[in-house]
Amino acid sequence: MSITSFSFALFIAAILLVYYFLSPRAQNYWLLIASYAFCISWAWTFALLLAAITLVNYVVARRLDTTRSTRRRWLGFGIGVNVFTLLVFRYAEFFVAELVALLRAWGITGVTGALEILLPLGLSFYALQAISYLIDVSRGQIQAESNFVDFALYMAYWPKLVAGPIERARTFLPQLKQPRVVDNEQLANSFTLIVVGLVRKIVIADSLASLIPPQTFQAGSRAHGAEAWLWLIVFYFFLYNDFAGYTSLVRGVSGLFGIALAPNFNAPFFARSFSEYWTRWHMTLSNWLRDYIFMPLSRALLRRNPNPRNLLNLSVPPIVTMLVCGVWHGGTANMLLWGGMHGAFLFAERIPAFWRPHIPAHKFPAWRQALAMLSVFGLTLIVLVPFIMDVPTTWSYWQRLVQFGGSFALNARVLILMAPALALDWMQYHYQDELVWLRLPRFAQAGLLAAAILVLFLILQSDSGVPFVYQGF
Amino acid sequence: MRCLQIRKTLRLKIPFGKTILLAALFLLIAVGALEGAARVIAAQNSTIVPSVGSPHRQFEISLARLDAFARSGRVDCIFLGSSVVYRGINPDAFGEAYAAVTGQPLRCFNLGIQALTASTAGKLARIVVQDYRPALLIYGTTAHDLSAAADAGAVSALEQTPWFAYRSGQFNVEGWLVEHSYALRYYLVQRDWMKQSYAEYVSDTRADEAAILPNGFNPRRGTNLTSGKPLTPHQRRRLARLYGQFAIGSAHLQGLEQLLGLNSPETRVLLVEMPIHPQLFDFFPNGKRDYDAFVTTVERAAAAHQVPVWRALPADALPDAIWYDMGHMNAQGAEFYSRWLGRGLGEAVVNRKIPDPRRLALER
Numbered sequence: 001m002s003i004t005s006f007s008f009a010l011f012i013a014a015i016l017l018v019y020y021f022l023s024p025r026a027q028n029y030w031l032l033i034a035s036y037a038f039c040i041s042w043a044w045t046f047a048l049l050l051a052a053i054t055l056v057n058y059v060v061a062r063r064l065d066t067t068r069s070t071r072r073r074w075l076g077f078g079i080g081v082n083v084f085t086l087l088v089f090r091y092a093e094f095f096v097a098e099l100v101a102l103l104r105a106w107g108i109t110g111v112t113g114a115l116e117i118l119l120p121l122g123l124s125f126y127a128l129q130a131i132s133y134l135i136d137v138s139r140g141q142i143q144a145e146s147n148f149v150d151f152a153l154y155m156a157y158w159p160k161l162v163a164g165p166i167e168r169a170r171t172f173l174p175q176l177k178q179p180r181v182v183d184n185e186q187l188a189n190s191f192t193l194i195v196v197g198l199v200r201k202i203v204i205a206d207s208l209a210s211l212i213p214p215q216t217f218q219a220g221s222r223a224h225g226a227e228a229w230l231w232l233i234v235f236y237f238f239l240y241n242d243f244a245g246y247t248s249l250v251r252g253v254s255g256l257f258g259i260a261l262a263p264n265f266n267a268p269f270f271a272r273s274f275s276e277y278w279t280r281w282h283m284t285l286s287n288w289l290r291d292y293i294f295m296p297l298s299r300a301l302l303r304r305n306p307n308p309r310n311l312l313n314l315s316v317p318p319i320v321t322m323l324v325c326g327v328w329h330g331g332t333a334n335m336l337l338w339g340g341m342h343g344a345f346l347f348a349e350r351i352p353a354f355w356r357p358h359i360p361a362h363k364f365p366a367w368r369q370a371l372a373m374l375s376v377f378g379l380t381l382i383v384l385v386p387f388i389m390d391v392p393t394t395w396s397y398w399q400r401l402v403q404f405g406g407s408f409a410l411n412a413r414v415l416i417l418m419a420p421a422l423a424l425d426w427m428q429y430h431y432q433d434e435l436v437w438l439r440l441p442r443f444a445q446a447g448l449l450a451a452a453i454l455v456l457f458l459i460l461q462s463d464s465g466v467p468f469v470y471q472g473f
Numbered sequence: 474m475r476c477l478q479i480r481k482t483l484r485l486k487i488p489f490g491k492t493i494l495l496a497a498l499f500l501l502i503a504v505g506a507l508e509g510a511a512r513v514i515a516a517q518n519s520t521i522v523p524s525v526g527s528p529h530r531q532f533e534i535s536l537a538r539l540d541a542f543a544r545s546g547r548v549d550c551i552f553l554g555s556s557v558v559y560r561g562i563n564p565d566a567f568g569e570a571y572a573a574v575t576g577q578p579l580r581c582f583n584l585g586i587q588a589l590t591a592s593t594a595g596k597l598a599r600i601v602v603q604d605y606r607p608a609l610l611i612y613g614t615t616a617h618d619l620s621a622a623a624d625a626g627a628v629s630a631l632e633q634t635p636w637f638a639y640r641s642g643q644f645n646v647e648g649w650l651v652e653h654s655y656a657l658r659y660y661l662v663q664r665d666w667m668k669q670s671y672a673e674y675v676s677d678t679r680a681d682e683a684a685i686l687p688n689g690f691n692p693r694r695g696t697n698l699t700s701g702k703p704l705t706p707h708q709r710r711r712l713a714r715l716y717g718q719f720a721i722g723s724a725h726l727q728g729l730e731q732l733l734g735l736n737s738p739e740t741r742v743l744l745v746e747m748p749i750h751p752q753l754f755d756f757f758p759n760g761k762r763d764y765d766a767f768v769t770t771v772e773r774a775a776a777a778h779q780v781p782v783w784r785a786l787p788a789d790a791l792p793d794a795i796w797y798d799m800g801h802m803n804a805q806g807a808e809f810y811s812r813w814l815g816r817g818l819g820e821a822v823v824n825r826k827i828p829d830p831r832r833l834a835l836e837r
Binding site: 019020021024027179180181182183184187188191207208210211212213214258413417442443445446447449450453454458461462 | 479481482483484485486489491492493495496497498499500503504526657660661664665666667668669
């Protein structure tokens with residue numbers, strides 16, 4: 001069930017209708033049933049795995065809370081189970097291909113179908129949630145959840161199941177303990193997020209995706225110079241609006257149930273440094289990486305050598321963190337290259353710390369801030385190439401980016417679609433409020449809403465819909 | 474202030490949703506203005522061919538041509554069929570030959586749709602008869618139309634479109650909107666404006682618009698066969714797939730029955746076998762015997778509905794110059810075959826074997 005489908009809208013309506021009439025406790029049961037029904041609508045095996053992971057983490061967390069002496073062992077076991085499951089399913093594709101080749105070499109055929117493993121829905125996201133929960137419990141930052149239904153709902157809550165946001169137990173679980181209220185303000189906020197999400201996904205992202213020529217990012221493509229840059233920028237805008245649209249949509253839907261989900265994006269194209277970029281792009285993942293990889297690693301290195309200007313202390317945490325990010329995104333050579341380069345940028349940004357204290361970006365003059373924005377956008381754009389292509393194709397694409405010559409006409413349709421995308425971000429950035437639309441006069445709000453509905457209807461007449469990119473992670 | 478409260482969760486102060494109501498009002502005004510503008514354009518400029526949201530542009534252009542044809546006078550007869558009809562029936566030549574025998578002119582339209590199968594033809598015939606009430610509906614058929622392996626492609630997608638479903642009796646809001654809104658029909662022409670393939674689509678559309686005559690016929694000049702070119706591997710594969718294990722598809726037979734069921738005193742249905750290239754028999758596993766089995770099936774179905782079947786001239790009696798390729802006739806062939814058909818039909822009317830379509834039209 002795709003979350004931009006009509007059947008999904010009906011699903012939400014049906015669940016809401018019952019939800020509002022239930023007591024807070026019963027609401028949790030109801031949401032859990034709905035979450036598993038949603039999961040089963042993709043595949044019942046996905047639900048089975050989710051239930052198994054949930055049960056293991058619930059038991060391990062309870063152990064962590066009660067047994068001090070074996071805490072480390074239980075934590076290791078819990079993290080191990082999550083990481084192992086993630087790796088098995090994430091990398092099954094490679095292992096299975098190798099195994100099938102080996103079996104064929106031995107003359108054993110006809111087993112391919114039996115070995116096919118599909119990456120379970122949302123596993124990459126709920127596995128990280130489970131790990132963060134176990135670590136927080138072991139650190140004593142939160143108590144292990146005693147109510148199994150609440151914990152199961154934390155893991156399976158359907159609006160965030162497909163592709164996050166990666167929620168923390170410390171913010172999510174308390175919401176399940178108290179009565180949820182959906183008042184006029186909450187309803188307005190939710191509808192705004194839903195409309196913005198639909199516009200980003202259907203109007204901007206899907207339309208931009210259908211503009212990119214099919215072979216552009218494949219080996220053998222002849223796009224070069226300005227054309228290669230243009231399609232790369234278009235892909236960047238597509239990727240961003242696809243994921244930001246998805247997040248906005250599910251946060252809006254969740255708001256209708258009175259449950260707040262964390263934001264994932266905050267105008268990332270306006271970032272003035274790489275560290276700022278990662279506080280604006282896929283925020284729940286980067287916060288997770290910061291809290292559970294970067295910070296522990298930094299602390300460990302500082303314990304070894306307390307000098308903050310030490311080369312290892314400055315270089316290892318960002319590079320390792322971003323390599324882990326690359327592993328999470330697929331672990332292929334190109335993803336490691338992507339993560340490694342982002343790590344290198346983050347490290348490069350810390351180099352001035354050798355001779356001067358850190359100066360926050362907003363203290364620079366406006367022209368330097370603008371230049372910094374352009375630099376960050378440009379460099380993250382170049383690094384996007386390995387995010388899309390394998391290493392040999394990446395190398396060839398990078399070469400083609402600097403091969404200018406030949407004629408290329410700028411596609412006006414690209415500008416028509418990128419303008420509203422930038423406008424949405426600029427409003428959010430300028431007013432520091434993603435719900436800035438609600439501050440406009442009622443006439444303007446209604447006009448924008450009418451325009452959004454009309455454009456959505458018209459765009460939906462074309463069959464250019466593409467699945468959410470991060471749905472595959 | 475009044476409040477709508479459901480248990481403790483939903484607490485809405487009343488009135489709520491003012492912005493949504495205002496947006497609905499704006500939407501209504503905008504849609505009304507767009508619809509008005511579209512209707513003015515439609516009245517003043519008939520060169521833009523609207524769309525019903527189907528992926529089959531030729532079908533849409535032909536449908537628009539039929540609409541214009543009906544506006545400019547009565548529609549005595551409509552030819553329905555696949556590309557074999559689209560390329561192979563010249564309605565003007567047919568009408569002239571008919572008039573030469575009966576002394577009565579006959580105004581006909583060619584609604585040949587590329588790749589149309591009998592299954593879709595049955596549904597389409599119902600819409601066409603309902604909208605244009607022709608005195609004569611002539612279905613030009615070939616073995617392709619009933620082949621279980623017929624590649625429906627865009628035609629089966631055509632059946633899936635909301636408008637087609639709506640017109641076939643399955644109510645849906647989108648289909649209703651397309652049927653009643655000029656603005657939407659005009660927008661649908663441009664609906665893929667953001668797709669990479671849009672430029673190609675526009676040029677194909679323009680070529681089709683220029684080529685399809687006001688009577689729906691799209692003639693092809695010359696031939697692809699006499700130049701000694703053998704069939705391309707793709708063509709050979711396609712023909713082998715269509716006829717290599719020839720069997721009549723049940724959905725197609727059902728469609729044919731549906732079409733034959735439209736035979737009534739108001740609209741006479743006539744089944745016409747379209748000519749077949751002699752070499753095409755080689756693709757059937759049992760040659761001409763398989764083809765004859767197809768004809769027998771069609772004749773049996775037609776007889777059940779008292780629909781006359783007009784057999785084509787034997788393959789070996791057809792001159793070589795009439796073929797564009799192995800499946801389709803060229804302009805010369807269309808002229809030749811349409812005149813032969815018009816004469817034959819005229820004689821049948823004169824001899825009272827078939828009711829006079831002109832009289833039927835006038836009686837209505």
